[in-house]
Amino acid sequence: MEEKYLKDFVISLVVILLLAFGMNNVSLLRKVETIPKESKYAGLVMGEELLSQIKEIESSIQDRKDFVFTVEKDPLEQNLIVKTMKDLQTQWRRKIENMVRLESTIIPENGEKRAAITYKGSTTIYKIGDDFIKGNIIDIEQGTVTYNYKGTVGTINVKKLPEKPIEIQENNKTKKNRQYNW
Secondary structure: OHHHHHHHHHHHHHHHHHHHHHHHHHHHHHHHHOOOOOOOOHHHOOOHHHHHHHHHHHHHHHHHHHOOOOOOOOOOOOOOOOOOHHHHHHHHHHHHHOOOEEEEEEOOOOOOOEEEEEEOOEEEEEEOOOEEOOEEEEEEEOOEEEEEEOOEEEEEEEOOOOOOOHHHOOOOOOOOOOOOOO
């Protein structure tokens, strides 16, 4: 018997809550309908010129927020036009480190063929079948590595390090024979 009363109590509670929410929605709708279409501040409307200036400023601010700076150097540094020796050496080192370069191949009479490949400043020894940066090594010959990358067969040949640019080569410079890079 008690379960019957509990069930009736829950149903009546749900009905009362639905009625309360319905009355609340009706009262909110009436408040929204009573808001006038024209504001009491309509007489204080800005001129078109002022409104266009504000919109222009807002778009400028949004453009500045969305702008991505790609400058690696300090923009307040005064000598951006002239690169220092250190800048040139760093630039050359980065270029060398980002090269995929075959340093040497090792082909013994007995045993596995191996190849030394340098990338990002480190040298790794590979054998046939190994995965490396540009794919999977298929074959190693004297001075050449053949690889497969996404179905395309390519080769890498032994390369020496590129020479340093003339501006950063180590010369015995005397005070009289100084060379500047600007």
